[in-house]
Amino acid sequence: MKPHPNVKFLRKGVLPHQFCPGCGCGQVLNYLIYAMQELNLDMDKVVLLGGVGCNSRIPVYMNTEVVHGTHGRTLAWATGIRLANPELKVIVVTGDGDCVSIGTNHFVQAARRNLDVTVILVNNGIFGMTGGQAAPTTPLGSRTSTSPMGSMENAFDLCKLAETAGATYVSRWTTAHPRSAIRSIKKGIEHKGFSFIEMVSQCPTYFGRYVLKIPIEKPLEYLLWLRNNSITKEKTSQLSDEELKEKIVVGDFFEKRAQTLIERYQKMEKEVRV
Amino acid sequence: MNKSGEISGTHFMLGNHAIVEGAIAAGCRYFAGYPITPASEIVERMSRRMPEVGGRFIQMEDEMGAIFSVIGASLAGAKAMTATASAGFNYMQEGIGLAATIEVPCVIVDVPRTRQDIQPTESDIMQVKWGASGDYETICLVASSIQEAFDLTVEAFNFAEKYRNPVVLISEANISHMRGRLEIPERNRIKVVNRKPATGPPEDYLPFRAGENGVPAMSSFGEGYRVLYTHNPHDERGRILNVEADPDGYEKLYDKICGKITRDTDEIARFETRFLDDADLAVVSYGTESSSALEAVIRARSESIKAGYVKLTTVWPVPERLLRDVAEKVEKIIVPEMNMGKYVNEVKRVSCGEADVIPLSKNNGEIHSPEEILKRMRGESG
Ligand code: SF4
Numbered sequence: 001m002k003p004h005p006n007v008k009f010l011r012k013g014v015l016p017h018q019f020c021p022g023c024g025c026g027q028v029l030n031y032l033i034y035a036m037q038e039l040n041l042d043m044d045k046v047v048l049l050g051g052v053g054c055n056s057r058i059p060v061y062m063n064t065e066v067v068h069g070t071h072g073r074t075l076a077w078a079t080g081i082r083l084a085n086p087e088l089k090v091i092v093v094t095g096d097g098d099c100v101s102i103g104t105n106h107f108v109q110a111a112r113r114n115l116d117v118t119v120i121l122v123n124n125g126i127f128g129m130t131g132g133q134a135a136p137t138t139p140l141g142s143r144t145s146t147s148p149m150g151s152m153e154n155a156f157d158l159c160k161l162a163e164t165a166g167a168t169y170v171s172r173w174t175t176a177h178p179r180s181a182i183r184s185i186k187k188g189i190e191h192k193g194f195s196f197i198e199m200v201s202q203c204p205t206y207f208g209r210y211v212l213k214i215p216i217e218k219p220l221e222y223l224l225w226l227r228n229n230s231i232t233k234e235k236t237s238q239l240s241d242e243e244l245k246e247k248i249v250v251g252d253f254f255e256k257r258a259q260t261l262i263e264r265y266q267k268m269e270k271e272v273r274v
Numbered sequence: 275m276n277k278s279g280e281i282s283g284t285h286f287m288l289g290n291h292a293i294v295e296g297a298i299a300a301g302c303r304y305f306a307g308y309p310i311t312p313a314s315e316i317v318e319r320m321s322r323r324m325p326e327v328g329g330r331f332i333q334m335e336d337e338m339g340a341i342f343s344v345i346g347a348s349l350a351g352a353k354a355m356t357a358t359a360s361a362g363f364n365y366m367q368e369g370i371g372l373a374a375t376i377e378v379p380c381v382i383v384d385v386p387r388t389r390q391d392i393q394p395t396e397s398d399i400m401q402v403k404w405g406a407s408g409d410y411e412t413i414c415l416v417a418s419s420i421q422e423a424f425d426l427t428v429e430a431f432n433f434a435e436k437y438r439n440p441v442v443l444i445s446e447a448n449i450s451h452m453r454g455r456l457e458i459p460e461r462n463r464i465k466v467v468n469r470k471p472a473t474g475p476p477e478d479y480l481p482f483r484a485g486e487n488g489v490p491a492m493s494s495f496g497e498g499y500r501v502l503y504t505h506n507p508h509d510e511r512g513r514i515l516n517v518e519a520d521p522d523g524y525e526k527l528y529d530k531i532c533g534k535i536t537r538d539t540d541e542i543a544r545f546e547t548r549f550l551d552d553a554d555l556a557v558v559s560y561g562t563e564s565s566s567a568l569e570a571v572i573r574a575r576s577e578s579i580k581a582g583y584v585k586l587t588t589v590w591p592v593p594e595r596l597l598r599d600v601a602e603k604v605e606k607i608i609v610p611e612m613n614m615g616k617y618v619n620e621v622k623r624v625s626c627g628e629a630d631v632i633p634l635s636k637n638n639g640e641i642h643s644p645e646e647i648l649k650r651m652r653g654e655s656g
Contacts, residue, residue, distance in 0.1 A: 044498040065495045069505030073342040080346025083330045109335040272325040
């Protein structure tokens with residue numbers, strides 16, 4: 001049997017993966033591979049970074065340079081890697097807990113600097129790896145293992161956060177929008193500056209069971225929920241604020257060409273050396 | 275200043291600036307920092323000097339940002355450093371644990387200080403070695419003069435590169451904030467060690483296989499080796515350990531990352547001894563305390579106290595052979611420290627009861643005066 005042409009993107013000897021059946025992580029991994037393949041990236045020059053959590057483990061399976069395993073610090077790594085060798089393509093694959101709970105400061109600061117890096121944030125609205133605890137992305141009122149009476153806190157709108165902080169490409173899709181997701185990931189990788197793609201994803205084991213009450217063995221129902229609950233940003237004007245609260249708004253939200261951190265360094269360095 | 279922005283010759287320089295020049299001489303071309311007294315002059319001078327020497331400087335959002343960006347830069351092939359002070363060092367522990375586990379060379383300068391008054395202290399002497407979770411080793415050197423601030427920064431980089439490990443340089447606030455004579459040799463007279471590069475085809479490269487000296491060769495990002503660096507326990511290829519398939523994996527990993535340092539302790543040990551031959555009382559000191567200790571020993575000799583002097587430059591790994599030899603030779607060892615008595619317990623451990631090990635502790639932001647040490651020596655002899 002001929003191996004799948006995209007197998008070359010996977011690191012040898014790391015399968016089977018650790019994701020639960022029906023988890024969205026596999027899809028995001030797949031979308032990333034398609035994006036890289038369609039862009040025909042030089043895989044030797046790609047660095048993938050993941051922190052800690054189910055979503056952050058995605059890079060471990062990829063056959064590129066990879067750093068993994070410290071919670072929330074991906075964008076600090078990215079800063080050093082980009083400044084030390086601007087030729088490298090740095091792509092962060094992170095989760096909501098990793099990036100906007102423990103890692104928020106590095107995230108907003110890297111966006112503020114317009115550091116030339118692509119962040120794919122896989123948002124499943126909960127801490128998966130540690131057993132279904134509330135995250136800064138968990139919707140208000142959700143019952144989780146640390147909010148048994150319902151979450152008391154508002155959830156982040158991650159795209160607004162990224163844009164406010166200074167990201168220059170901002171987009172959101174769900175795992176139920178493969179084509180758009182791949183297109184946005186490609187766009188993000190090609191974008192000069194800080195690009196942010198939020199991938200709303202399914203965690204059947206915790207968010208599905210605890211919050212949506214979808215039986216764990218029916219991840220397809222979850223995916224359909226993601227699709228049917230999404231609305232493109234163009235259509236939002238047809239809904240009231242109340243109706244919108246329940247929806248996942250998807251689309252490209254922001255795009256701008258602005259000087260990147262590296263470009264500023266290079267300009268300053270020319271002046272210093274003269 | 276030469277064409278590449280490096281300086282040499284005789285200077286009257288601030289300790290913190292000497293550290294910057296030492297780093298540049300050693301090949302440091304990436305610095306990330308976060309302001310903190312009394313380390314800020316390192317951060318400030320780096321912001322000006324890095325662009326001059328073709329390196330890059332960034333002020334990060336916090337100390338974690340600083341250490342993790344240093345790790346990133348080192349993985350991308352740069353010699354990289356950060357600098358902080360006590361409280362900031364706390365935050366860096368996680369990064370030091372990672373750097374040791376995935377074997378990333380980097381240098382961390384700690385300028386230990388008391389809270390509030392920002393006075394010198396040695397109360398960090400244990401946290402520079404034991405602060406992060408997990409099993410790992412660090413190398414730690416302590417500067418006791420402006421010249422040493424320069425020389426030991428070079429040495430710290432050389433150790434970091436040789437052992438693929440984080441190295442801590444301690445410069446007490448009274449060194450960092452003192453000006454003094456500094457001799458910077460010409461570039462070609464400074465010994466600089468570089469990490470052993472990966473060679474051969476990527477398929478054959480094992481990024482975590484102990485090589486010569488127990489240290490693996492290291493590729494840089496972008497060279498085509500496509501290495502997986504994970505903080506999780508990993509095998510020689512870097513893959514997350516499958517304990518069922520590799521039941522000895524944990525032990526092999528931790529024996530390697532700790533063993534490459536501990537087995538080379540004698541090689542890493544830097545120290546100075548004087549008057550030990552006929553001594554029956556020794557003063558073991560490190561950092562700026564050693565200048566008072568030497569003065570006290572010299573005065574004690576004039577009072578016919580058979581005193582010996584030991585100055586530790588390498589404090590981690592503990593120079594065990596030296597300390598054991600000293601303990602076997604003398605009756606008593608006095609350990610003056612600017613803390614409540616910490617490193618003295620290491621001296622005690624290594625002495626195995628061969629000598630009476632006596633702490634001389636002080637933690638009010640001042641070093642011991644020679645008189646204070648001498649008084650204790652008089653009390654202990656005779
Ligand atoms: S816990 Fe949730 S996010 Fe984690 S692997 Fe399982 S389904 Fe996926």
